[in-house]
């Protein structure tokens with residue numbers, strides 16, 4: 001049997017459309033994927049002590065990017081945190097998550113993230129939360 005003549009061009013344009021979608025999809029989902037990675041890291045590494053919307057062993061972290069250090073009402077910060085006086089931005093968060101004592105000596109957060117990649121992803125996540133609200 002002779003193959004139907006019109007299937008070849010139809011198949012070609014279908015393949016072209018699929019190729020185009022495969023090319024565009026990563027670009028469209030990059031930003032969402034990145035936030036997803038940060039959210040997962042936050043849940044894995046930080047939620048033992050922090051939540052976004054309430055104080056636990058650590059202060060609530062929703063909106064922490066751009067917030068003054070030690071300023072959540074009702075949280076019992078260490079003395080150093082209460083008097084530190086800076087605002088959380090990329091460089092403070094980067095240093096805080098590498099070695100909290102280099103930012104505020106004698107603070108009560110006994111934790112650090114050894115991976116620079118993980119620190120960056122968590123910081124982008126916290127930043128995205130603050131700037132989309």
Ligand code: HEC
Pocket residue numbers: 042045046047048049050057058059061064068069070071072076077078081088096097106107108109110111113122
């Ligand atoms: C073992 C518990 C613990 C873990 C795990 C932890 N934290 Fe903390 N965090 C604290 C405590 C306690 C404080 C308050 C420190 C103080 O008052 O000296 C704090 C404070 C902070 C602050 C300052 C907030 C403010 O209001 O000024 C930031 C930012 C922060 N943590 C981010 C993180 C991130 C991001 C993670 C995960 C990568 C994390 N923490 C993991 C216990 C923890």
